[in-house]
Amino acid sequence: MEIRQTLRPSGAASALEPVPASHSVTVGFWFPVGSGAETESERGFTHFVEHMLFKGTSTRDARTLARQAERAGGYLNAFTEKTALCIHCTLPSDRWPLAVELLADMAFRSRFDEEEFSKERDVIRSEVLAARDDPEEDAADEFHARVWAGHALARRVAGEPEDIERIDRTELLRFYRENLVPSNLTVTAAGRFDPDLFEAALDSALEGVHGGRRMPTLPRPDFHPGAWFRSTRAGQVYLVSGFELPAGLSREDLAALDVLTCAFGESSSSRLFQNIREARGLCYSIGSSYVGAREFGIFYVTAASSPSNFPRLWDMIRVELEDLRVRGLTEEEVSEAAAHIHGQDLVAADDTETRMRTLARQVLRFGRAEPYEVFCDGILRVDSDRVSAVRDMIFRGPLGVLAYGRTGYRVLRSLGLSVEGG
The missing domain is CATH 3.30.830.10 (Metalloenzyme, LuxS/M16 peptidase-like)
Incomplete structure (x- = not known):
């Protein structure tokens, strides 16, 4: 079937691929912000934001987010790259509206609770140190630090341990509110769903969320052989x-x-x-x-x-x-x-x-x-x-x-x- 692509007045884009024979639907919310878009004082912010999206919203606490997806037979997940942040949800095809609802809630209504923020700092610190213990991953990070020296892409996606220690909750919340906005959002979905109903559900989920500023294009890094x-x-x-x-x-x-x-x-x-x-x-x-x-x-x-x-x-x-x-x-x-x-x-x-x-x-x-x-x-x-x-x-x-x-x-x-x- 053909792909349906839509660009909304808020700047939010969507690309939908109905797959009538499928028994599942996967929905992804993509934002063009990653470690490569961070300033020197924001190192590690995007990855920290990714973690905080799972720690509760204005309508759901962290456990409710996980339970609602899992009780419906699916799962929530996310990842941060050098150029993008994605949160995604897979559910049985007759329950796809919940995926749109959960992802929109996480993307635009996360609370960044102070207690959760403090606990997650320790979790991320452990993750960063574990990556250092993986020689393949550490070697790749070292290589990027050399060939892209002087550019934000040279940094580790999750930041350094000292970066995690100095991240301030207020500044992280500012970064989240400035960058995870509809003008930076691309929604992609594949599976068995009615595209008209999906568009309506997405419009409803984004209602009341302001567009925000568009993320500038990441400059091409110099390659240092x-x-x-x-x-x-x-x-x-x-x-x-x-x-x-x-x-x-x-x-x-x-x-x-x-x-x-x-x-x-x-x-x-x-x-x-x-x-x-x-x-x-x-x-x-x-x-x-x-x-x-x-x-x-x-x-x-x-x-x-x-x-x-x-x-x-x-x-x-x-x-x-x-x-x-x-x-x-x-x-x-x-x-x-x-x-x-x-x-x-x-x-x-x-x-x-x-x-x-x-x-x-x-x-x-x-x-x-x-x-x-x-x-x-x-x-x-x-x-x-x-x-x-x-x-x-x-x-x-x-x-x-x-x-x-x-x-x-x-x-x-x-x-x-x-x-x-x-």
């Missing part, structure tokens, strides 16, 4: 490397990038997995991926190995990167990767949360969305020429490399890396 190491007690060496993605990639470019990423390192039949892990046993985990928004992004190659295997691992990754840069993918690799992605997307089609997220990513990036099946079929139109064009856009640029773990400075220098940091 280089090679760094961080010495830790981790048992393995964690490698995070990446190239800057160009701004303004089209739908067709992103589909080609999906194919390139899959064939190079995102699947178990990919080059990196087969040539480095399977054929040589140099590591347990290795892969390629990418993240980004309309104006920025990074193509990653990541891996983890024992300290003794790391020199050979890095040599082999360099060989594979150079081969990809010079020769690209074969037509067979392009065809097989496209078929793999298409099949996975079709398998995920029964999950309304997947559909809701796919809808949101399209709207937030391009301003409009295609039906899920049309979006999925786009991958089958990718050809070798488009993949080669995207490859050339990415791999002509410089590389950022971080080695994290028990790796000596001299070892990295011996691999041809001009290393900074420690």
